[in-house]
Amino acid sequence: MDRSGLERIALNEWRIPPTGPMRVPAVIFADEALIDGMDNKVAEQISNVASLPGIVEAAYAMPDAHWGYGFPIGGVAAFDAEKDGIVCAGGVGFDISCGVRTLLTGVTRGDIEPVKLDLAESLFRQIPAGVGSRGKLDLDPAAMDAMLLGGARWAIDQGYGDAEDLDRVEENGVVPGALAEAVSEKAKTRQRREMGTLGSGNHYLEVQEVIEVADPVAAASFGLRLGEIVVSIHCGSRGLGHQIATDYQREMAVAMPQLGIVVPDLDLACAPIRSDLGARYLGAMRAAINCALANRQILTHLTRRVFGHYFPSAKLELLFDVSHNTCKEETHRIGGRTRRLFVHRKGATRAFGPGHIELPLALRNVGQPVFIGGSMGTRSAIMAGTQDAEEHAFASACHGAGRQLSRHQALKQWHGRQVVDDLANAGIIIRSPSSRGVAEEAPGAYKDIGAVVEATHRAGLARKVVMLAPVVCIKG
Amino acid sequence: MTEGCALQFPHGADIGVRGSGDTREAAFAQAAAALAASVVEPDSISPTEMVSITCSAPNDRLLLYDWLNAVIYEMAVRRMAFSRFEVSLRDQTLEGRAWGETIDPARHAPVVEPKGATMTELKVEQSPDGSWIAQCIVDV
Numbered sequence: 217m218d219r220s221g222l223e224r225i226a227l228n229e230w231r232i233p234p235t236g237p238m239r240v241p242a243v244i245f246a247d248e249a250l251i252d253g254m255d256n257k258v259a260e261q262i263s264n265v266a267s268l269p270g271i272v273e274a275a276y277a278m279p280d281a282h283w284g285y286g287f288p289i290g291g292v293a294a295f296d297a298e299k300d301g302i303v304c305a306g307g308v309g310f311d312i313s314c315g316v317r318t319l320l321t322g323v324t325r326g327d328i329e330p331v332k333l334d335l336a337e338s339l340f341r342q343i344p345a346g347v348g349s350r351g352k353l354d355l356d357p358a359a360m361d362a363m364l365l366g367g368a369r370w371a372i373d374q375g376y377g378d379a380e381d382l383d384r385v386e387e388n389g390v391v392p393g394a395l396a397e398a399v400s401e402k403a404k405t406r407q408r409r410e411m412g413t414l415g416s417g418n419h420y421l422e423v424q425e426v427i428e429v430a431d432p433v434a435a436a437s438f439g440l441r442l443g444e445i446v447v448s449i450h451c452g453s454r455g456l457g458h459q460i461a462t463d464y465q466r467e468m469a470v471a472m473p474q475l476g477i478v479v480p481d482l483d484l485a486c487a488p489i490r491s492d493l494g495a496r497y498l499g500a501m502r503a504a505i506n507c508a509l510a511n512r513q514i515l516t517h518l519t520r521r522v523f524g525h526y527f528p529s530a531k532l533e534l535l536f537d538v539s540h541n542t543c544k545e546e547t548h549r550i551g552g553r554t555r556r557l558f559v560h561r562k563g564a565t566r567a568f569g570p571g572h573i574e575l576p577l578a579l580r581n582v583g584q585p586v587f588i589g590g591s592m593g594t595r596s597a598i599m600a601g602t603q604d605a606e607e608h609a610f611a612s613a614c615h616g617a618g619r620q621l622s623r624h625q626a627l628k629q630w631h632g633r634q635v636v637d638d639l640a641n642a643g644i645i646i647r648s649p650s651s652r653g654v655a656e657e658a659p660g661a662y663k664d665i666g667a668v669v670e671a672t673h674r675a676g677l678a679r680k681v682v683m684l685a686p687v688v689c690i691k692g
Numbered sequence: 693m694t695e696g697c698a699l700q701f702p703h704g705a706d707i708g709v710r711g712s713g714d715t716r717e718a719a720f721a722q723a724a725a726a727l728a729a730s731v732v733e734p735d736s737i738s739p740t741e742m743v744s745i746t747c748s749a750p751n752d753r754l755l756l757y758d759w760l761n762a763v764i765y766e767m768a769v770r771r772m773a774f775s776r777f778e779v780s781l782r783d784q785t786l787e788g789r790a791w792g793e794t795i796d797p798a799r800h801a802p803v804v805e806p807k808g809a810t811m812t813e814l815k816v817e818q819s820p821d822g823s824w825i826a827q828c829i830v831d832v
Contacts, residue, residue, distance in 0.1 A: 283704045285812035309831070346797060348802060406769055416803070416804050458764075458807040462808040465808075465810075466761075470750070481812070622705075623707060
């Protein structure tokens with residue numbers, strides 16, 4: 217990124233002053249190497265976000281930010297309904313409530329090693345993954361609506377998991393305010409056979425080892441111990457979320473002239489929060505969040521069944537479930553005043569600090585777990601919300617390593633079979649229905665997650681707790 | 693067979709799809725072919741089943757957005773991969789036909805699931821030489 221338009225306001229914080237239609241500044245969190253490696257489009261896109269009606273404080277880009285559509289991936293912005301604030305479908309993204317949940321197994325790397333290959337095969341057979349895969353559920357219209365309103369709680373009522381899981385999911389597994397009637401029939405049809413499926417692209421189920429403990433107190437509170445195994449599941453609301461985003465993006469783009477809204481990029485098409493269209497989108501988007509929570513709950517159940525075969529005493533307790541493509545109504549203190557804001561996080565994780573009332577009691581003294589996914593060959597991280605989370609980007613942090621090469625560039629550099637063999641030689645078992653998909657997701661296509669985690673830690677967005685190394689990865 | 697050219701262009705984590713041809717219809721058809729090729733290698737698909745798609749929009753750009761999203765929808769709900777497309781346009785209504793078959797993961801090794809066509813880099817334009825391009829970024 218060209219630094220000429222940036223003011224460095226802290227070691228890991230860069231400010232773009234408001235010019236032209238920008239209503240507030242834009243702020244990018246990154247160290248020097250990350251800022252130099254970012255595409256100029258990130259600055260352009262986050263500046264565009266800063267021009268949207270009703271935006272509060274600033275538009276923020278996380279250390280893993282990269283060029284997206286409308287919002288950059290890694291973009292955060294909050295809007296005040298009382299100040300003509302808007303809701304933006306492109307500010308949430310197509311994969312609504314895509315997120316990560318991590319399960320604690322209590323087994324060690326030594327326990328896993330003798331059964332690693334069999335475990336990988338079993339997970340690959342039992343977890344529907346890849347393009348065109350289907351789950352065992354076939355939802356009729358009544359069941360679909362119940363799922364859209366019930367989220368993870370609905371999944372547990374169907375026998376997928378335990379009631380105590382709900383305490384470890386944002387909003388206790390069910391987002392209020394979902395409107396099943398605001399979800400199109402096309403979206404429901406697309407989802408009918410996709411419950412309990414992982415998807416494709418960068419979605420994965422990964423068996424990981426805790427290889428470094430940076431904060432022993434927080435790690436102990438999270439139940440994370442050096443050398444032990446966790447399972448992380450990364451996926452979202454599947455076809456339902458994709459179709460809701462498509463439907464409302466179009467409707468907002470067409471409606472904007474009548475609504476008197478002008479945006480610099482059609483992928484920032486939006487509607488006032490206090491409008492019929494805005495309310496319907498929020499209702500549909502919340503239904504998609506519930507769908508994602510139900511989906512990850514079903515995948516949790518399938519994972520537990522497989523692990524139970526190899527490790528009967530392993531319960532796979534849920535550490536936490538976080539979503540990183542959402543718009544949530546939250547309370548924040550701005551300029552000494554409490555305000556209700558609609559916080560858009562697109563490729564960014566909520567990161568409430570210690571003491572936050574919405575955290576489960578068992579985690580409240582530590583802060584919210586924040587999961588940073590790496591690539592299938594490199595490390596991932598678990599971080600925690602900071603004491604002064606509220607002072608940074610509405611208590612938000614990054615969500616992944618972020619790509620440094622496009623899918624095209626990756627395909628030119630790697631072959632899927634070779635990636636799988638190389639990782640096997642390094643002790644990492646990859647199972648995927650697509651060799652080309654593996655090449656597109658090759659570890660070298662992603663940024664150095666260590667740099668992203670360090671910048672996040674130093675900027676005070678979240679603090680480092682543990683690092684994880686992949687052992688088995690099921691790629692969609 | 694629709695004449696023209698289908699290609700993909702890089703866009704960070706996503707994929708750009710571009711169709712070009714002597715007519716607007718050819719460019720729309722080839723944009724869909726570029727989209728379909730991002731999922732499955734076209735040579736591996738037997739075009740044995742035909743699906744009809746109709747959409748309307750107030751302008752060319754929204755029509756391309758709707759057309760590509762309709763193709764994505766049909767691929768998703770029918771579990772199909774497509775290798776050939778034909779498009780006819782009358783005013784702002786598109787009548788399209790897509791040929792392909794049900795995805796067989798073992799044989800087709802599908803790569804990635806398109807989530808939706810976006811409005812980024814969304815263009816339907818005629819060049820001075822009379823040829824057309826139709827393109828946008830697809831979220832995958």
